[in-house]
Amino acid sequence: MAAVILVWNPREADRWDYRAAVGQAVESGRFLRPWSVDQAPNVRGGTEAWLFATAGSDSGTGLIGHGMVMSEPYQAVDGDDGAPGWHVSVAFDALLPLGEQVRADTLRSAVPGIRWGDAIGGTTILVPPEAEPGLRRLWRDVGPVPAGCAEVVPGTYPPDAVSTISVNRYERNDDARRVCLAFHGTSCAVCGFSFEASYGHAGTEVIDVHHIVPPEMLGNGYLLDPVADLVPLCPNCHAMAHHGVSQPRTVSELRSIIAVSGHFGGEVVSSLALEAQADARRILESGHDRRSGST
Secondary structure, three states: OOOOEEEEEEOOOOOOOHHHHHHHHHHHEEEEEEEEEEOHHOOOOOEEEEEEEEEOOOOOOEEEEEEEEOOOOOEEEEEOOEEEEEEEEEEEEEOOOOOOOEEEEHHHHHHHHHOOOOOOOOOOEEEEEEHHHHHHHHHHHOEEEOOOOOOOOOOOOOOOOOEEEEHHHHEEEHHHHHHHHHOOEEEOOOOOOOOHHHHHHHOOOEEEEOOOOOHHHOOOOOOOOHHEEEEOHHHHHHHHHHOOOOOOHHHHHHHOOOOOHOOOHHHHHHHHHHHHHHHHHHHHHHHHHHHHHHH
């Protein structure tokens, strides 16, 4: 399959709400956008597309997205000068938050067949066929993380078999993860669930770690503090931390949500405790019914 790199300068006049695009790609699995191309004869419908952010980004240069070209090239007005230019429609199936892009030095090492860096020019670069396997392997290893074992990262398998979830690279750093769990423990900071308690040795360190501050809000000089910035969450609470919100919910907010739902009273409630509460309610209700019948 042919593949191209779409070059994006975030500071150009043709701005788009990239943060909203990231959220839509996560929620629906696709973000559709027209794109200007200067290699129109080589960019046909079905062409694989990789998004590369140039140095115009405050967060740095790097590979930041993957998608597919959904249309044949067409002419449309391009820019403020009113001149027509070639465009295609691109469906992005994975977009990394600003600050999470795969950096140019990593790209140069893993995919040397392409001239990565600030000097990358034009709006469209053809990917040499021999470079495609390395690009796919790199995206699989350091790109978006699948939500579960049955899901795969877009760009590593055919587009009709992909699904994504947004998990940043800070949360995947092995050293940071070890420090976080050594300090906070391996139980969920919200609901208290422990994989080890439930599954024994097979559940050792299965717990997720969650980055409290969204990476797009962090500057280039940011240094991760695994104790202050990361917290262990079970997959359920981790999903709820991100679901339907632009900023992740805090641990306190998640605890409050559980408390309002009636299943959390300041501490972890076991299934036995819930059964006991249900039995108590039945006893009270039956006693009330008997009293009502006797009057």
